[in-house]
Amino acid sequence: MTFSVTLIDLVGYAALLLWGTHMVRSAVERALGPRLKAVLARALRNRWQGFAAGLAITALLQSSTATAFMVSGFAAAGLVGLVPALAAMLGANVGTTLIVQVLSFDVAAAAPALILAGFIMFRSARGSVAHDLGRAVIGLGLILLALHQLVDLMRPLEDAPSLRLLLGAVATVPVLDVILAAALTWAVHSSVAVVLIVMSLASQGVVPPNAAFALILGANLGSALAPALEATGGSEPAARRLPVGNLINRVLGVALALAFIEPIGRFMVTLQGDPGRAAADFHTLFNLVTAALFLPALGPFSKLLRRLYPDRADAADPTRPLYLSPGAHDTPIVAVGAAAREALRLADTVDHMLAGARDALLHGDRRRMAETQQMDDILDRLNSEIKTYLTALDPADLTTADRARVDEILTFATNMEQAGDVVNRNLLLHASKRLNRGLSFSPEGRTELQALLDRLGDNVRLAASLFMTADPRAARLLAGEKAAFRASESLATRTHFDHLRSGLVHLAEASTLHLDLIRDLKLINAHIVAAAAYPVLERSGELLVSRLSEDAAAPPA
Known part of the structure; x- marks a missing residue:
C-alpha cells in the first residue's frame, strides 16, 4: 500500500471516529432534552459520583475525548458543577484503561450488530426518544469500527525501517516520546488507539519499556489537548474551565511521572515480564494514581480555575435576563x-x-x-x-x-x-x-x-x-x-x-x-x-x- 493511500485511510478512519463521537453526543442531547439537567444532577451530584459517571460514560463511548467534549458542554451550559465535572474527567481517564483491556479482544465484531440495532431504532421510532437513542447506538458502532480499523491499519507499520529508525532515535529522550505520542493522539482523537499501538510496538520489541511508558504518558496528555484547544478558541471564559483544568491535571501528572520514569520503569518490568502487558498496566496505574492525587484537591483547584476564567456576562446574549437583580x-x-x-x-x-x-x-x-x-x-x-x-x-x-x-x-x-x-x-x-x-x-x-x-x-x-x-x-x-x-x-x-x-x-x-x-x-x-x-x-x-x-x-x- 502506498504512503498516500495509507494517509488517506488514516484520515478517513479518524474522521469516522469523530463523526461517531458527534452522533453519540448529539443524540444524547436530543434524547434527554430539557430533562438533561435533572439526569446529570443525579449522576454528577458530587466528585465521587462524578468520577464513577465519567468512568462509565467513557467505557460506554469508547473515547475519553468524547467524554471530555460532552462534559465540557454540560459544564459550560451550567448543567453540572465544576468539581464533579473535573472528577468525571478523572474517571474518564481511568475509563480508557478499561477500554484497552476490553479491546485486546475482538470487540469490533459487535460494531455491525450495534449499527443494525441503531438503524432499526432510528427508523421504527421516528420522533421519539428511541429514535434519538438509535443514532447514539449507530455512533457507538462507528466508534468501535473506526478504532479497530485505525489499529489494524497502523499495525503493519511496526516493521517499517523508517519507523524503527525514528523510534530508535527518540527512545533515549522520554520528552520526545511524550511529544510524539501526544501529537499522534491529538491527530486521531483517540488515546485508546495510540495506547494499543504502543502495546503492540512494545510486544514486538520495537521500543524499549521506558520509551513505551513515555509514549503512554504522551497518549494521556494528547487526549486532553483537543478539548482544551477547542475551548481556548471560544469566546466564553467559563467554557474553558473544565478542558483547561483537565489539561493541567494531565500536564502535572505527566511531569511527575517523567521525573521518576527510571524507577517506575524498573518496578513495572519487575512486576510484569511481558512488555506489552507492562505498558497496559502502566497506563492503568498512571491514571489511578493521578485520580487519587487530584480528587481531594478539586475544591481549591476549581476556585483557581474560576479566578482564571471568571463568568462574563454577554450583553448581546438574548437569553440572559436583564432585569432580575x-x-x-x-x-x-x-x-x-x-x-x-x-x-x-x-x-x-x-x-x-x-x-x-x-x-x-x-x-x-x-x-x-x-x-x-x-x-x-x-x-x-x-x-x-x-x-x-x-x-x-x-x-x-x-x-x-x-x-x-x-x-x-x-x-x-x-x-x-x-x-x-x-x-x-x-x-x-x-x-x-x-x-x-x-x-x-x-x-x-x-x-x-x-x-x-x-x-x-x-x-x-x-x-x-x-x-x-x-x-x-x-x-x-x-x-x-x-x-x-x-x-x-x-x-x-x-x-x-x-x-x-x-x-x-x-x-x-x-x-x-x-x-x-x-x-x-x-x-x-x-x-x-x-x-x-x-x-x-x-x-x-x-x-x-x-x-x-x-x-x-x-x-x-
Whole structure:
C-alpha cells in the first residue's frame, strides 16, 4: 500500500471516529432534552459520583475525548458543577484503561450488530426518544469500527525501517516520546488507539519499556489537548474551565511521572515480564494514581480555575435576563416589578417569532425559519429564570396584592412560552412540510393566513400593554379576538370538506395544511388571551366559568 493511500485511510478512519463521537453526543442531547439537567444532577451530584459517571460514560463511548467534549458542554451550559465535572474527567481517564483491556479482544465484531440495532431504532421510532437513542447506538458502532480499523491499519507499520529508525532515535529522550505520542493522539482523537499501538510496538520489541511508558504518558496528555484547544478558541471564559483544568491535571501528572520514569520503569518490568502487558498496566496505574492525587484537591483547584476564567456576562446574549437583580429580593415590590419587566421580553420574542413564521410560511424563507427556531431557546430560558426568581421570594414578605401580581406574571410568562412552543413545533413544521412537498396556498388562503398572522402580532402587542395597564376595556377587546379565530376555523373546515366532497384531490392536501395552520393560530391566540386578558377579567368578575348558557348548564329538575 502506498504512503498516500495509507494517509488517506488514516484520515478517513479518524474522521469516522469523530463523526461517531458527534452522533453519540448529539443524540444524547436530543434524547434527554430539557430533562438533561435533572439526569446529570443525579449522576454528577458530587466528585465521587462524578468520577464513577465519567468512568462509565467513557467505557460506554469508547473515547475519553468524547467524554471530555460532552462534559465540557454540560459544564459550560451550567448543567453540572465544576468539581464533579473535573472528577468525571478523572474517571474518564481511568475509563480508557478499561477500554484497552476490553479491546485486546475482538470487540469490533459487535460494531455491525450495534449499527443494525441503531438503524432499526432510528427508523421504527421516528420522533421519539428511541429514535434519538438509535443514532447514539449507530455512533457507538462507528466508534468501535473506526478504532479497530485505525489499529489494524497502523499495525503493519511496526516493521517499517523508517519507523524503527525514528523510534530508535527518540527512545533515549522520554520528552520526545511524550511529544510524539501526544501529537499522534491529538491527530486521531483517540488515546485508546495510540495506547494499543504502543502495546503492540512494545510486544514486538520495537521500543524499549521506558520509551513505551513515555509514549503512554504522551497518549494521556494528547487526549486532553483537543478539548482544551477547542475551548481556548471560544469566546466564553467559563467554557474553558473544565478542558483547561483537565489539561493541567494531565500536564502535572505527566511531569511527575517523567521525573521518576527510571524507577517506575524498573518496578513495572519487575512486576510484569511481558512488555506489552507492562505498558497496559502502566497506563492503568498512571491514571489511578493521578485520580487519587487530584480528587481531594478539586475544591481549591476549581476556585483557581474560576479566578482564571471568571463568568462574563454577554450583553448581546438574548437569553440572559436583564432585569432580575438578586439584590432586589429584599424589596419585594421592586423584585415583582423587575420580573414583570423581564416578562415583557417574552412578548417581544413571540412577536418576532410570529413575524419569522410568516416569512417562512408565505415566502419559504428557510433562513428566517432557522432564526425563528433559535428564538424558542430565549423563551425557555427567560421563562425558567422568571419562575426561579419569583419562587425565591419569601411569601411572608408579600402582600395579597403582591401574591396576585406574582401569579399574573407567572401566568403571562407560561402562556407566552407555550405560544412560542406552538410556533416552533407546529407552524415551522408546517412551513417545512409545505416546502418539502411543494404545496401552495390559494390566493384567498394566502391572504387569510397573512391577515391572521398580522392579527396575532397585534394581539401580542395588545397583551403586552394590557399586562402593564390591567385595563378591563382592553381585556374585553383582546378576549373578543377568540370569536374571530373560531370563525376562521369554522370557515376553513367547511372549505376543506367541500374540496373532499368535490373530489378535488389536488387541493385536499393543501387545504388540510391550511386547516391545520388555522387551528394552530387559534391555539396561539388562546394562549395570548389567557396570558393577559383572563386575569384582568377574572379580577373584575367578568369572566364566565363556562361558555354554556345558563339553561344548558343547569342540572335537570
